[in-house]
Structure formats: structure tokens, C-alpha cells
Amino acid sequence: MDDMEEIPKKVPRLGLRHLQAGLLFYGLAANTVLQLNVSVAVVAMTNGTTLNNSDPPPYKWSEEKKSYILSSYYWGCALAQFPAGYLCKRFGSKAVLFWGTLGSSLLSALTTYGVYVAGWKAYCAIRLLQGLCQVTWPCIHQHLANWCPTAERTRLGAFAYTGFDCGNVLAMYGAGMIASSSLGWPGISYSAAGLGLIWCGLWLLLGANKASEARFIGEAEKAYIVGDIQRSERKEPKKMEIPWKGIFTSVPVYALLCARCADSWGLTTMQTELPTYLSGVLKLDMESNAVFSALPFLLMWVMCYVYLIIADVLLRKKWMSLTTLRKTYTSIALWAPATIMLSLVFVGEGQKTLVLVLVTLSVGVSSAATIGSELNTIDLSPNHAGILAGLMSSFTNLMALLTPLVVGVLVTDPGQRSQWQVVFSLAAGVLFAGNVIFLIWGTAVTQPWNESKESRRELEPEEKPFQHTKLEIAADNSDGNVVGLKLNCTSP
Known part of the structure; x- marks a missing residue:
């Protein structure tokens, strides 16, 4: 597959396809904030770090209860992903993504009231329902497959996925600053709800399932996108049977699944547990915690663009095949954090600066996964990218579900560095094994079952x-x- 074909001169260099990628960027950022701000909120709610004296007293939740809260989102998310892929294929990405984000935003607005009334159990229930609304990944994969010409697939896809990194920064830094302000921890849920609702309005007005259905697209751009996708699909009939047998007997699919699950385990460890680790082991206050929790994800966001530029050059100059590029970037995303996490095991408690540097690097370099493995579903099957993404997300969310529960068992006292050493060693082992499997059996070649x-x-x-x-x-x-x-x- 050549990812850098010539773009016709009449096609605008900046068009509606770029606006769709921008909307996906914002939508993914908003959904990531709705997903991840709980890790900061739980610390604020249990440590009493707000500045508003009128706020309710901090909740005395055990580490076990907090692990249930952190993981409950993924209970619903794991159940939703596979059906979401089918619904996206059946009704289009616009409707499915709109209703999912709207539901999650409204639930976020109800969080404060629910916790006031029924405590941590209500928080778990709300988070579970928000997880059921999380249909972002399958919809984004399908939307990109419908809008991205082959020559711009890596560029537009990687840009859209950086919304995830932006959302990580907003969830960690923004939530921490809000929690330490007069708004207190309730402001975290309200601000996330507002961010999601604004996106819903923009998406409803400007989003479109396909270029052929868009209202504001030029004829040259429409012909370019539709013609390219028709060629890549080899003029497949509109209604295609989903090749379940081909998918479930495909070795490259299982190799990709292992890589995605490993990446999910390592990243979720940092997303959900980093504020607790920084508060417990390094004794950081809420504002410092917010800064140093967000810094790794800020680096991750910046590195995404660095990786994108390098990948663009490598493909344009034809110095690497797409398969080699995917495997190289996946290796960076998995093996580099694994090495850094092992290093954390041997760093002493007094070396706070070195710990913060290593934590930042371990998350920052992992953004190579965007180009390495996240876009690989479109490589394997452009026609069934949403289905594959739903399948991958179901299993990666199971990993995200298990991670806080496992950490909750391993870490009974957040201030004990030795307990965190076990957590980092386990994450490093999972990351290493996942990449070995992908290096052996992974590929970017479109699979035969992609066709009718x-x-x-x-x-x-x-x-x-x-x-x-x-x-x-x-x-x-x-x-x-x-x-x-x-x-x-x-x-x-």
C-alpha cells in the first residue's frame, strides 16, 4: 500500500476532509476528558484539596472502593465497543458518535448530584453508564475510512487521534486546576459536560458520514475522495456481509490485538494511577500534582506531531514500507516505556526530579502507537475498519478495566514505593510481550477478507x-x- 500518492492539483489543500479530521480531534479530546478526569477527581474528593470551604468534607473511600470507581467506566466501555462498531456500520458514524457523546456529557453533569445522594456506588453507576456511551474509537476509525484518501490517510488519521493526547492534558491539568480552585471537585464534571455539549452542536451542524453526503463540500474534493475510496474498495457493493470467519481466523488481527492490549495496559496504568502515585509516593500537592500529571501527556501530544512529520517523510521518500513503519513505531510505543518503567523500579525515593523525568518520558514516547498500531485496522480492512476497531476496543477496554483492579490489589498503601515497583514491573512485562507478537505476525497489508x-x-x-x-x-x-x-x- 502506497500512502503517499499524488494529490490532484484541482483539489483544495485545505478542505472539508480536514474539517472532519478537526471535528474528530475535538470530539476525541472531549470524550477523553469525560473518561479520564475521574483519576484527578478521586484524589481531590478523598484528600480534601479544594480551596472552597463550603465544599463537602472529603470522602473516606478505601483504595478498593477507589479502584472500583476508576475501573467502572471500562465495564460499560468494554460492553459497548463491539456493538458500537456494528451500529456505526449500520447507521453511520455521525449519529452514533453524536448520541454517545451527548449521553456521556449529560451523565457527567449529573455526577455531583449522584455522589451527594448515594456516594461512591452512585459514582460507579454513572461511570458505568458513561462507558456504555463511549463509542468514539469505532466511529473514528469508520469516519476516517470514509473520508481519508489513501495519500492522506496517515496524516489526517494521526492528526485526529492527537485529540486523545489533547484530552489527556486537559483531563489531568484542567481537572487539577479546577479542583484546587473555588469550583472544587464538582467543577470537574460540569466543565467536562460543557465541553462535550459544545462539540455535539458543532458535529450536528458540520459532520457528515461520507463526502457524497456532505453539504458544504466542493465538487473537486468530493470527486477526489469518492474516487479514491472507490478504487481502494475495488468498487465493492454498498452492502457487504461482515467476514466474521476471516476476521476471527486472521493472524494479523490477533497480532494487532496483542499490541493494542499491551499499549492499553501500560497507558491506563499511567492515566488512572499517576495522580495517586504522585500524591502518595512523591507527596505532591494538588496544583503540583495537576502540572506533573499533565506534563507526560503534553509531551505525548507534542511527540505525536514529531512522529507524524517523520512518518510523512519516510513514506514520501519511500525509505520504509508501511508495514515496516507500523512495526517500528509500535516498537517505540511499547518497548521504550517498558524500559523506562523498569528503570523506575531502581530509582530511589530521594531522586524526585529523576522520577518525574522518567514518568514524563514513559508516557511521552508512547504516542508513537497512534501511527504504529491504532491506524492498522484501516490497513487490514478499509471496508470493515469500524468493526475491527470495535473488536479491538472491546478487548483493550477489558485491559483498562483490569488495570485499576489489579493496582488496587497490589497497592494497599499509595505511599509505599515497593508496591508501585511491582505495578511498573508488571506493566513493563506486558508491553514487552505485546510488541514481540506484533513484530512477528503484524502487517499493514490489506487482508483478502476485506473484499466481498x-x-x-x-x-x-x-x-x-x-x-x-x-x-x-x-x-x-x-x-x-x-x-x-x-x-x-x-x-x-
Whole structure:
């Protein structure tokens, strides 16, 4: 697959396809804030770090209860991803993503009241329902497949996915600053709800499932996108059966699944537990915690663009195949954090600056996964990218669900560095193993089951008119001085 084909001169360099990528960026950022601000909120609610004296007293929740709160979102999310892929395929990414984000935003607005009334159990229930509304990943994969021409797939896809990194920064830094302000921890949920609702309005007005359905697109851009996608799909019929057998017997799919699950384990460890680690081991106050919790994800966001520029050059100059690029970037995203996490095990408690540097680097370099493995579903099957993304997200969310529960068992006292050493060692082992599997069996080659059965069906014997015909070369007379050609047809 060549990811850097020529773009026609009449096509605008900045068009509606870029606006769609921008909307996906904002939508992913908003949904990430709705997902991750709980890790800061729980610290604020249990440590009493708000500045408003009228706020309710901090909640005395055990580490076990906090692990339930942190993981409950992923209970619903794991259940939602696979159906979300089907719904996206059936009804289009615009409707599914709109209703999912709207539901999650409204639930976020109800969080404060729910916690006041029923405590941590209500918080778990609300988070579970928000997880059921999380349909972002399958919809983004499908939307990108419908809007990204081959020549711009890596560029637009990687830009859209950096919304995740932006959301991480907003969730960590923004939530920490809000919690330490007069708004207190309730402000975290209200601000996230507002961010999501604003996006819903923009998406409803400007979003479109396909270029052929868009209201504000120019004819040249529409022809470019539709023509390119039709060529990549080999003019497949609009309604295609989902190749379940092909998907579930595909070795590259399982290799990608292992890489995605490993990445999810390592990243979720930092997303959900970093504020607790910084508060417990390094004894940081709320404002400092917010800064140093957000800094790794800020680096992750910046590195995403660095990786994108490098990948763009490598593909344009044809110095790397797409498969090699995916494996190289996945190796950076998994093995580099694994090495850094192992280093954290041996760093002493008095080396606070070195710990903060290592934590920042371990998260920052992992953004290579955006180009390395996250876009690989579109490589394997452009026609069924949403289905594959839903399948991947179901399992990665199971990893995200298990991570806080496992940490809750391993870490009974957040101030004990030795307990966190076990957490980091386990994460490093998972990251290392996931990349080994992807290096061996991963690929960026589009799989045969991406096409319809009609396109893959071989001709039957009666449809092969020259099946029983062969060309013979033989001597034409007894002395062998003349060579003759004879067409021998045994078909009737």
C-alpha cells in the first residue's frame, strides 16, 4: 500500500476532509476528558484539596472502593465497543458518535448530584453508564475510512487521534486546576459536560458520514475522495456481509490485538494511577500534582506531531514500507516505556526530579502507537475498519478495566514505593510481550477478507474455457529436423 500518492492539483489543500479530521480531534479530546478526569477527581474528593470551604468534607473511600470507581467506566466501555462498531456500520458514524457523546456529557453533569445522594456506588453507576456511551474509537476509525484518501490517510488519521493526547492534558491539568480552585471537585464534571455539549452542536451542524453526503463540500474534493475510496474498495457493493470467519481466523488481527492490549495496559496504568502515585509516593500537592500529571501527556501530544512529520517523510521518500513503519513505531510505543518503567523500579525515593523525568518520558514516547498500531485496522480492512476497531476496543477496554483492579490489589498503601515497583514491573512485562507478537505476525497489508465474496470468488471449472487446453512442442517428422506446435484441447 502506497500512502503517499499524488494529490490532484484541482483539489483544495485545505478542505472539508480536514474539517472532519478537526471535528474528530475535538470530539476525541472531549470524550477523553469525560473518561479520564475521574483519576484527578478521586484524589481531590478523598484528600480534601479544594480551596472552597463550603465544599463537602472529603470522602473516606478505601483504595478498593477507589479502584472500583476508576475501573467502572471500562465495564460499560468494554460492553459497548463491539456493538458500537456494528451500529456505526449500520447507521453511520455521525449519529452514533453524536448520541454517545451527548449521553456521556449529560451523565457527567449529573455526577455531583449522584455522589451527594448515594456516594461512591452512585459514582460507579454513572461511570458505568458513561462507558456504555463511549463509542468514539469505532466511529473514528469508520469516519476516517470514509473520508481519508489513501495519500492522506496517515496524516489526517494521526492528526485526529492527537485529540486523545489533547484530552489527556486537559483531563489531568484542567481537572487539577479546577479542583484546587473555588469550583472544587464538582467543577470537574460540569466543565467536562460543557465541553462535550459544545462539540455535539458543532458535529450536528458540520459532520457528515461520507463526502457524497456532505453539504458544504466542493465538487473537486468530493470527486477526489469518492474516487479514491472507490478504487481502494475495488468498487465493492454498498452492502457487504461482515467476514466474521476471516476476521476471527486472521493472524494479523490477533497480532494487532496483542499490541493494542499491551499499549492499553501500560497507558491506563499511567492515566488512572499517576495522580495517586504522585500524591502518595512523591507527596505532591494538588496544583503540583495537576502540572506533573499533565506534563507526560503534553509531551505525548507534542511527540505525536514529531512522529507524524517523520512518518510523512519516510513514506514520501519511500525509505520504509508501511508495514515496516507500523512495526517500528509500535516498537517505540511499547518497548521504550517498558524500559523506562523498569528503570523506575531502581530509582530511589530521594531522586524526585529523576522520577518525574522518567514518568514524563514513559508516557511521552508512547504516542508513537497512534501511527504504529491504532491506524492498522484501516490497513487490514478499509471496508470493515469500524468493526475491527470495535473488536479491538472491546478487548483493550477489558485491559483498562483490569488495570485499576489489579493496582488496587497490589497497592494497599499509595505511599509505599515497593508496591508501585511491582505495578511498573508488571506493566513493563506486558508491553514487552505485546510488541514481540506484533513484530512477528503484524502487517499493514490489506487482508483478502476485506473484499466481498463476489470479488474473491474464483471461477468455477466450467467458467475457465482453457482449463483443459495445453500447448505442446514436438518434432514434426521422423528425423526431428522440423519442430511443430500443436494445441491440444480435451474439453468438448
